[in-house]
Amino acid sequence: MGSPRLRLLVVALLGLVLALTLSLPWLKTPVLLALSNGLAVLGVIVLIRAGQVSFGHAMFACLAGYGVTFMARAWHLDALLLVALGTAGAALFGALIGVFMVRYRGIFFGMLNLAFSMVLFSMLGKFGGLTGGTDGLRFDRPTIGFVHLEREGFETALLFLALALAVLAGLAVQRYFTSVNGQALAAIKTNETRLEYLGISAKRVFWGGYVLSAAMCGLGGSLFALAQGLVTPEMGYWVRSGEVVFIAILGGAGHAVGAFIGAFVFEFVKLYAAALLTGAWQLALGLVLIVMVFVAPTGIFGLMETHLRAKAAPR
Amino acid sequence: MDASLIALALMDGVSYAALLFLVALGLTLIFGVMRILNIAHGSLYAWGGYFAATLGLAITRFALPGWLALPALFVAAIVIGGLLGTVLEWALLRRILDKDPILQLLVTFAAFMVLEDLQRMIWGVQPVFVSDVVNQLGTISVAGVTYTRYQLLVLPLVAIAAFFGLRWFLGRTALGRQVTAVTHNREVATAMGVNTNRVTWLTIALGGALGALGGALASPTTSFTPGIGADMMVLSFAVVATAGLGQIGGAALAALMIGLARSFAVYLLPEVEVLMPYLIMVGVLLIRPEGLFSTVAARRI
Numbered sequence: 001m002g003s004p005r006l007r008l009l010v011v012a013l014l015g016l017v018l019a020l021t022l023s024l025p026w027l028k029t030p031v032l033l034a035l036s037n038g039l040a041v042l043g044v045i046v047l048i049r050a051g052q053v054s055f056g057h058a059m060f061a062c063l064a065g066y067g068v069t070f071m072a073r074a075w076h077l078d079a080l081l082l083v084a085l086g087t088a089g090a091a092l093f094g095a096l097i098g099v100f101m102v103r104y105r106g107i108f109f110g111m112l113n114l115a116f117s118m119v120l121f122s123m124l125g126k127f128g129g130l131t132g133g134t135d136g137l138r139f140d141r142p143t144i145g146f147v148h149l150e151r152e153g154f155e156t157a158l159l160f161l162a163l164a165l166a167v168l169a170g171l172a173v174q175r176y177f178t179s180v181n182g183q184a185l186a187a188i189k190t191n192e193t194r195l196e197y198l199g200i201s202a203k204r205v206f207w208g209g210y211v212l213s214a215a216m217c218g219l220g221g222s223l224f225a226l227a228q229g230l231v232t233p234e235m236g237y238w239v240r241s242g243e244v245v246f247i248a249i250l251g252g253a254g255h256a257v258g259a260f261i262g263a264f265v266f267e268f269v270k271l272y273a274a275a276l277l278t279g280a281w282q283l284a285l286g287l288v289l290i291v292m293v294f295v296a297p298t299g300i301f302g303l304m305e306t307h308l309r310a311k312a313a314p315r
Numbered sequence: 316m317d318a319s320l321i322a323l324a325l326m327d328g329v330s331y332a333a334l335l336f337l338v339a340l341g342l343t344l345i346f347g348v349m350r351i352l353n354i355a356h357g358s359l360y361a362w363g364g365y366f367a368a369t370l371g372l373a374i375t376r377f378a379l380p381g382w383l384a385l386p387a388l389f390v391a392a393i394v395i396g397g398l399l400g401t402v403l404e405w406a407l408l409r410r411i412l413d414k415d416p417i418l419q420l421l422v423t424f425a426a427f428m429v430l431e432d433l434q435r436m437i438w439g440v441q442p443v444f445v446s447d448v449v450n451q452l453g454t455i456s457v458a459g460v461t462y463t464r465y466q467l468l469v470l471p472l473v474a475i476a477a478f479f480g481l482r483w484f485l486g487r488t489a490l491g492r493q494v495t496a497v498t499h500n501r502e503v504a505t506a507m508g509v510n511t512n513r514v515t516w517l518t519i520a521l522g523g524a525l526g527a528l529g530g531a532l533a534s535p536t537t538s539f540t541p542g543i544g545a546d547m548m549v550l551s552f553a554v555v556a557t558a559g560l561g562q563i564g565g566a567a568l569a570a571l572m573i574g575l576a577r578s579f580a581v582y583l584l585p586e587v588e589v590l591m592p593y594l595i596m597v598g599v600l601l602i603r604p605e606g607l608f609s610t611v612a613a614r615r616i
Contacts, residue, residue, distance in 0.1 A: 279436065280432055286428035
């Protein structure tokens, strides 16, 4: 993984997060939400690597969230198992929907994902008997690692779990980018026809990327549901998908670290600014997104990366 | 399902398809000229509807003559389309022509988010609904079904007029031919002396006005709430994608297909009503990934 400076940055960030949450316990929830958001953003970054954006990826987080809730309500499974099953469920849906999606690029890809997510959203609202309608569903706090914990302890345990999973997922995605499949995925952006001429099926490669991105969103969604103890259809609303794409651009889509930097900046700006900007939150997001596209299309990480490189070069 | 129910579903479908067609027409026109899918188009629909309702309320409040209600819908569309279209084109679309397609999508998506919030600030979250026009025009009985004249006659007529008007404009007028030229190849058109900036601006204002007209005409029969823009955006995209991006004639047929399918679903299978447009779109795209009427594009190696 990258240069020593980058490794140092990651360790420093991890240390900062741990120190902050252990010294200021009220930060646990926002940090948890930022981590679960960051995981979903990681999924979107995989797609951006292929030159595609999806305006409906919140649906996978939402599917995983509802999966976790149904299983928690019906079978009272352990939190670790719930996360694993929720993620697997999202990956399975990703694999199915992906078979259809990999045929499309650009506008079609983005909008078809949006269409699927809007269908899911309206179904969740419609079948109220099963899904609790727009109010959503609650579930009791499950055990974590087969230990019953109070709210405080559960949150801490979940936080450590999320942190570990975030690091693992980030490493896995970066490893994937350097693998043959990951390189081929990037080639979909630059020149798909040439990729086909090399004898590599662009569709199969893209399908792999799509399933990975769905799994990442599912992982984020499962953690989000556990952190809240509640799921609502809002989890899959197009605004959420837009936020995820927004964070990816804000943080920088070039590297897994960008996803989490973006997610933390987003969560904490939201924490303080949402109160000031009630009713104008989307407006602010939209304006910042436009500015980012024009001024810094590589995101916060992109700005840092040039810095990391420039310092390392003279040696 | 008896005859009168079929007639009712047909009329529902046609009037709905007319609205859908107007919005999709605007979307596909802008795409044709700029090669950018304007996601903010859904907001133009919503703004057109809200502004038309505002004008309708103003007519009642200031006791203006009632016949103004129908022209007011068109005025609302032109004002909103011209205003928002110009702002969008000047502030954003003109500046992103040479950007990565992802970034283009993101910019129009961001514009959509901004417009959605502005709309909520201006018109609030309460449903807005002004149906004076429909009441004025009265009802008509066809095949044993009583239906409003507004939905059965006005909406399809406007849609047909827009379709033929646009075809005439693009095919027979000098300015329209310039638009067509830019659609085919921007660079060559510029080299031939076409003022592409002016053509682009005009197209976006026109396309925007069509989207806003869809909203304005929908406002007497639909209650406008926040989020309606997103629904319409995805629906009109479904129409445009089913037809093939940039296909005007195809959009009419696709709108009719989706409109009818949806209205029949309302009576036969109400659970899948919201799914109908997507099922059609997915079905068509499975067989023809570029849409029903798309032309083959050259591969770039």
